[in-house]
Structures are given as structure tokens and as C-alpha cells.
Amino acid sequence: MSTKLNVLDHAMVPDHKIMSEEEVSELLTLYNITTEQLPKIYNDDPAVKTIGAEVDDVIKVIRASHTAGRAEAFRLVIKRPKK
Amino acid sequence: MPLLEKYDKKVEAATLPQKTKDQLRKFLAEKEISDSQFKQILDKVYAEYKSTRIEACEAVGVIAAQSVGEPGTQMTMRTFHYAGVAEINVTLGLPRLIEIMDARKEPSTPTMTVFLESEYGNDRDKAREVSWQIEAAPLHEFGDITTDMENMHVVVHVNTKVCDKRKISVMDIMEGAPKKIRDRRHYRDFEHEIDEAKATLTFSPKDKESYQNLFQLAEHVRNVIVQGIDDILRVVVRKESGEYILYTEGSNLKDVFDVVGVDTSRTRTNNISEIANVLGIEAARNAIIHEAVSTLNEQGIAVDVRHLMLVSDMMCMEGEVKQIGRHGIAGEKESVLSRAAFEVTVNHLLDAAVANEVDELSGVTENVIVGQPIQLGTGDVKLIAVRQKDN
Incomplete structure (x- = not known):
């Protein structure tokens, strides 16, 4: 049987990186926003689990953009709400 | 140089x-x-x-909606809802586009494109072997099934040649079949006996009084999936740009990833919610863009990818895939008036009144309703004249 699937190796999954606190505060001052205003990602998202991010971390996603070639996006890790 | x-x-x-x-x-x-x-x-x-670059205060959402909506009207008029890709039917055209935007849990025709690792992808026989591991094969394909009405038995004579060809041991089938009938088909009122030497498997219902039970049991025995993945009904092997690729009818990304020989970095499905579960929200965002672009392009309609990127971004904002519409993005707007303007007006107004909701009038729709300047374009810019002091 194959080894544990690494989702980050899949062509459709862009690179996810946990941002350090300095990077986050830099980001927030640049756009003059709070972390709550960032797009979200659930803590049980396969990519989040792979990189080992925790709730309240900010994740930098490096996408292969159709228009720009390379684009950075940011997501705040939140707990999946109970249904 | x-x-x-x-x-x-x-x-x-x-x-x-x-x-x-x-x-x-x-x-x-x-x-x-x-x-x-x-x-x-x-x-x-x-x-x-x-x-x-897009200007500040430009209403990109409305432009995106128009840019997707207008070609959509053309699609209805000239579409074949199905088109055979490698003998497999896939929903195309407007129905597919609606499916993507509605973020359905299950598309009407789920299908996968399974890429193989180079060792398997270049060899037709090896590709075929992988396809057997994936395609759901019921028990009746592996041998003869007879219903013995006299003794109240269902007897399966497993054909060893077929098993050899399909690379599965006879014991695997004989041990797997009864287990699968109990676990997957939730039918437990029977006993089974394995005869390894003769390669026969005998089932008998617990209640031997009724023939109905026997026929019910026979039906379960015939159709129990003993090899492959339950959700994948059919697999077609095709050679494309020098390598063998499997196209499937039915989709189960998680289980296909576990099959030996499958390239887990390229294999994909058209079931977007499955991608969100297995590969994460960012992959789902990419999948929505890819599916929407290919659906539109297949119809010969060129919509700028930026509109679809915006739609996809909105759908994946909150960490899970949300539909466009009243149960998703449009239904979760902050403003009461904005929600009421979209669909089910009375319900929204009534609920808002009961919940004592306040409308801040910060969006566009609300301000159009109450007749104020909207916060878009020049309406969003507040100019303050600083009077120059006299020199």
C-alpha cells in the first residue's frame, strides 16, 4: 500500500506556509486590517493538518495564478463550527 | 543570449x-x-x-456576475447536456455550470481522471491491472451463482481463471463477499460456508421458511462488490499524449489515492466537495476555477478567468465551499434589506423583525432601496476641501 498521502504534493494544492508573528503584524499594518478580516481556513483542512498549523495561525498560500503567474493569499485558521 | x-x-x-x-x-x-x-x-x-489594474471602488462582483450570466443565456439555447468523453457521459453546458455554482455535494455525473505512475502509465497491461483495482466488480463476474431451491442454498462456484486474470485470490473473494454483504449492504440474516478445495461458497438464509428470503439473499450475493471501489461503476483506459489514463464513472478520491500505481499528484475528480474534503479548501478553489473554465470553453465561450477567480474566491472565503445563492453567499449578507432584495423577501423581513435586527445601510443594495448615494465608484470617495490660507 502507498504511504500516507501528502496533499501538498498534489498539483491542485498550492504551497501553504505558517507565518511568523512578525510577518502577520507586518501584513496587518500594510492593509490596515485585523486577522478576523482575512479569509478563513478550517483547522481540520487536510493542507492545514499537513503543515501542522493551529487555530489562530495565519497561513500564507502561494498560488500559481492564471493572471499574475504567482500570487500570495492569506488565510486565518479557525475551528470548524459544529453543525 | x-x-x-x-x-x-x-x-x-x-x-x-x-x-x-x-x-x-x-x-x-x-x-x-x-x-x-x-x-x-x-x-x-x-x-x-x-x-x-482594476480601479478602486469598482464593482467587480457585478461585472463578474454579468460576465458569467450573459454567456450562460447563450448556453441554454444550444447545448447537448451530455457528451461522450471516452464513452463516459458527463454533464456539460449550463446544467454543469449551475451545478458548480450551487456547490452541490454530489455532481449528477461524478467522474475521475486517474493518472498513473510512469511505471504503470506506459504499459497497457499494467494500466489494465490498476483499473481492476478501481472498477467495482460484483461477485457474479467471478463465477456461476445458482439458487438451490430444494436445499435453500445459494451456491457460488468461483472461476479460478477469472480470478487469476484479475489478480485476486480465490480466498479473498470467498472471505470478502460474506463480510461485504454484512458491512456494506447491511444484510445479516444468512450463514455462509467456504469450501476451499472446490472453490465454492455456500450461502443459506437464517429463516428457511420463506422463498422470498432466499431470492433476496441471491440478489445480494449476485451484486456484492468483491473487487474495486464501490462508488466507481466503470473504468475506461485511454492512451493520451503517450501515457495510459483511466477515466471513471463515479468518484471516490480518497480510496483511489490508496490504490497502488495511481499518481496521487495529478489524479482529479469533478466532485468539488470531495476535493475540499480530501485536498483542502485551496484545492477546491482551484477545482472550481478549472471546472468552470473548462465547461465554458467546451461550449466555445470565452469568459475572462478573473471573473471566475472572483466567484471561486467568494465561494471558498469561509473555509468551506459555499454556494452562490440564498443558502450560501447571498443568504449570509449582513444587511436585512440586501437579503430581502434577493429571494424569499417576506421571510427575511419577518425573521429580521422578530430578531430585532438593525440595518447599517453600508452596502449597495440597501442604499439603492432607501434612495441614498451608493458606496461605489465616486460615491465611495469622500472629498474634503482644505482651504488654502491666504498668502
């Missing part, structure tokens, strides 16, 4: 998109230019880039 290093560094340092930088490098590499010419080119490129 490679680009001179000093120019390369300057290009890299410029605040331009990666793609533009790459194009600029490619263009400059063939030319011989002076420093001042280079500066002029860079300035020109930068000015051009700035002019193509």
Missing part, C-alpha cells in the same frame, strides 16, 4: 506580477539595449501595468 545580470536584478526588484517579469525577461534577452533604453522600457511596462 542570457539577460545581463544588472537588468535581471532590476526586473526582479520591480513591483510587477511574476508573469509580467518573465515576459519582460524573455523579450529583453534577445535585444541589445543601453541603460537608458532599459529604464524607458521598464517605466513603460510599469505604466502599462498600472493602467490595466
